[in-house]
Amino acid sequence: MAAPGEPELIRTQLDEIHERFRTYGTEEVVSYYPPEAEADGALFGVAGTNVRGMQWQAGDCSVPFPLHSVSKVFTYGLALEDNGAAATLRRVGVEPSGDPFNSITFDEVHHRPYNPMINAGALVAADLVAGRDVDEKVDRILERYRSYAGNPDLAVDQRILRQQLRSNDRNLGLCYIMRSLGMITGDIEEVVETYLSACSITVTAADLSVMGATLANGGTNPLTGHRAVPREHVRDIVSVMMTCGMYDAAGQWATDVGIPAKSGVSGDIVCVLPRYFGFGVYSPGLDVHGNSVRGVALCRELSATFGLHVFADPEDARFGRPSVPLSPRDATTGTG
């Protein structure tokens, strides 16, 4: 259980960190996606939700943005649910490849994309979602995402989807190549529309923190108590975030920040600290890797301040890792 006064202490720290990074790193920003997002370049929000449902917010946590690549995490979860871990693994691997997001190399030994966090693997995951047609698949995706966020209003932004469908050569190319290799079998327009619909679902930083907290909480939304993904698949989802979530800088992230995470080109990042927290960050300015400049800096700072690195020594935290609100089933882990 949280120590008395601890929630307030966390709030203070979070506000202080948010304020400190509000004007950080503008000179590192190399692009906005889409370019017109530059107008929103000052937006900066961070929200945290713990597995007891307690929530902290700082900055612009009510501004909607499309999930983009962050959706890969949750669609992969649905692929696992619909096909089981073994059948999913036959179609998409879990190995970091050292390649960037749009890599056109494949794991030729196993005849599959390397992992579901790069585009090729995310397209296969979209192909694996059950449903007779795009509408059914997207409906199921939406339903799950709403469960993750505890927000029945999540929806596909049709304007963004149409825009994505218009500038889509790389994904179509990956799909045609993969179908020629027998890695996907479905209708390509459907696969791509399914994938891009998930990318075009809009959330807020607050929503995103709850989605992360649902994974941290074993798949059950800590606010609503509803299950978003079977417990048995959560560990696989989080593990692949840890090793592959930050593309070709995954190893550096695992060393420095040490929190399973996934970034998107909106400038969004979701972090999942199993049994503790989910974080959602949003700040549109992107670095050379396509990650949010402020988002990455903030996550690094949060990890250092609260000792959130999964391999952190308790002494690593400047302010102490926030206590886990332990449930009875955690008995063996902690209160002994």
Place this chain on the structure above:
Amino acid sequence: MAAPGEPELIRTQLDEIHERFRTYGTEEVVSYYPPEAEADGALFGVAGTNVRGMQWQAGDCSVPFPLHSVSKVFTYGLALEDNGAAATLRRVGVEPSGDPFNSITFDEVHHRPYNPMINAGALVAADLVAGRDVDEKVDRILERYRSYAGNPDLAVDQRILRQQLRSNDRNLGLCYIMRSLGMITGDIEEVVETYLSACSITVTAADLSVMGATLANGGTNPLTGHRAVPREHVRDIVSVMMTCGMYDAAGQWATDVGIPAKSGVSGDIVCVLPRYFGFGVYSPGLDVHGNSVRGVALCRELSATFGLHVFADPEDARFGRPSVPLSPRDATTGTG
């Protein structure tokens, strides 16, 4: 603190698992290293040491074997200590590359080997160890390894070292290529002899479990209380084991077993579960990847039985994760 009776329960489980895997997977064995090790093919030991210094053993835990690639973990620690994290990172990366142990590809963007768990990176780490000559470097390595193990008798097996020095073309080739690229600067014979001396240090499964426990315990040997590596570097060592320790199967291991680990061609594996345990496993029969067949199977089973996966849900454990013997400084993490 350990629950009353828990140590005995763990012992029983460990004995049961060891017995179950004693004859496991003989048909998967494709090689022994060196080939004459086949004579010892029945050897099979596993030892666990927790951060309180409690130790469990099953099977052949007193048989000495050379560390081989498991040494990469500890020499990397000494490189970090002697050079600092930043200077070390300039010379050797922390990214998984998807390549096998003897890869001759390099991170050309950063002009360094991808990580210290593949041979190229381990040779650079050996080059980074402080010392005026091989003797001084090897003396320092030995001193540190003895601190890790709490065993002042650890020594380089000179017969094995001479054998290694004789069949050493790949490592010499890597060194010459790297020196031509400016990635190493020292005398190549010295770099290779330093590296191979560390590989030729012999330990037992019991020693290895203590070496792992020292990392799990933030760098202080839980039996002797002596520090083997500065606390500030432990997290970096363990993180790179997590993402790169099992070569081209690192992602699969991170998903399935979820414990930072490193294997060697003797058939040895060290596992480190920070704040809990170190394990040392020894069984000479190797699979196609060069990993111990029984060792890998046993680690997978230990992870499942005790819920040791770093992202394990408490319910994942069939018998419950062994309780952490919490020290006072762990107060914020657990008992709140």
Place this chain on the structure above:
Amino acid sequence: MAAPGEPELIRTQLDEIHERFRTYGTEEVVSYYPPEAEADGALFGVAGTNVRGMQWQAGDCSVPFPLHSVSKVFTYGLALEDNGAAATLRRVGVEPSGDPFNSITFDEVHHRPYNPMINAGALVAADLVAGRDVDEKVDRILERYRSYAGNPDLAVDQRILRQQLRSNDRNLGLCYIMRSLGMITGDIEEVVETYLSACSITVTAADLSVMGATLANGGTNPLTGHRAVPREHVRDIVSVMMTCGMYDAAGQWATDVGIPAKSGVSGDIVCVLPRYFGFGVYSPGLDVHGNSVRGVALCRELSATFGLHVFADPEDARFGRPSVPLSPRDATTGTG
């Protein structure tokens, strides 16, 4: 001028070689394209036409087959004609890459496919053909191909084209990837239909030998006297056949056979010996590289028998290289 009796001698040799290879290598055949072509597995024709318009035929020289990849040679010629050598080179290189026909690697330094003999480069060449739409482009291609063959009846086999358009994932994938990289800009369906229309033009071995002879004759059809391609581009076309025409075995072919050539999956091969001959070979059984088993063996034998290797010593020929029927403009080369 041909020595008296020489044409008859060549005919005898050709008949003898054709007969000798009629039953050759059946055990090396690994596939037919399309599979139903196996029914025509016994078909085997070879025709040669020299730059004076003299023609020799042996076997099945009147059976029509689609050009498939052999068309890459002639469409590349049209791209050069329509854009000039410099502008064409900016879009598609002339370097052998050591890769197979369906490679998805690109010359990233120069931002273009490696060469026009692999699919990626052939698609760019199709994109470079002038014309307001597919119909106009295909009309111009047809017109040129008819000039090459001196056969006004050459036509696209619509049944084969439709079949190609149905199983076309790889080419579509390559186009989408290339458009995402800015290597092509046009409508992808048009580019692919243009390319596949050229692949679906049907010819006979006799036609193909005339098409080759037209290149050997500096771009002017030796039968009709009509120009099929500007003289200034012939050398570039033939050079790229020499270094890139036989995919990943181009070096071996250049060493062993030494005649600029291009193969197609129908089991067709065109050979061009500048200033001397063109050959057309047809035999459907394919080897592991997708080349005609009998075709390759026959070309090797023709090269050895007549000393046709471009670097052949006159003594290399068992029967003497057939004399060049020299035109007046050849005066400086030979008769002094």
Place this chain on the structure above:
Amino acid sequence: MAAPGEPELIRTQLDEIHERFRTYGTEEVVSYYPPEAEADGALFGVAGTNVRGMQWQAGDCSVPFPLHSVSKVFTYGLALEDNGAAATLRRVGVEPSGDPFNSITFDEVHHRPYNPMINAGALVAADLVAGRDVDEKVDRILERYRSYAGNPDLAVDQRILRQQLRSNDRNLGLCYIMRSLGMITGDIEEVVETYLSACSITVTAADLSVMGATLANGGTNPLTGHRAVPREHVRDIVSVMMTCGMYDAAGQWATDVGIPAKSGVSGDIVCVLPRYFGFGVYSPGLDVHGNSVRGVALCRELSATFGLHVFADPEDARFGRPSVPLSPRDATTGTG
């Protein structure tokens, strides 16, 4: 036979071209090898020798320089002579790889370096030279090279050899890697010393033109009448120069210049036009590929002026390809 007055015409053209390029391209020079060669940056010589033994010289044709990579051509010839074509091909391929000279990739399908014109393949060729020790191997190499050049004074420059042996990491690295892969078996110091001794043999541009002419003349030195390499291997040597002689720009060279050639880091180039000529060029300033800036420009001009491209149309030559001085055995090729 040469037309009356033709030799004088060639001399005039060669002088004119040499004069025109004497100050060419200084701004393209990026390096000299070794750096102190910059002092000789103005040196520029070109010599041509035809298969009748007629010789033309322009500029600095008596200045000695080490052969460096140009030696790869002639040592490969000796490897073929000592082992036969089939056994040599099992050890080193003939495929262009699209890689630069110091590539550390190998043809893994055939377990050998791609070709003998890159360092890895040249080291294997040196390993293939018969001889009980380095001295014997180098003696045989020297003997052959003297036959090629018709110059009994050719010798290894011991100062240059020692310099090469000191900065030799890349070649040692390649050898150790290849021995670890089973691609070479000999003593590595011996292999490298043999290779570097051949690189350190000094010649003049005049010598080099005779060495090329010997290959153009089927392996017999046209000045001395002595055989330097068995006729049966000449075609293989020249073919591999054509496809692999200019590293990663081999295709561009084959298209533009179209003469089998090999360059060295001294700023030397040898060209071989079978049945016609050999050229030797020397000018120390190097471009980004390590080729002589003036040398490449001059070869391009010579090819255009005299129509020397192997696929040149007679009309391509501005001045007409110099007539072949036909020997009786050439009867079938030309005068018929």
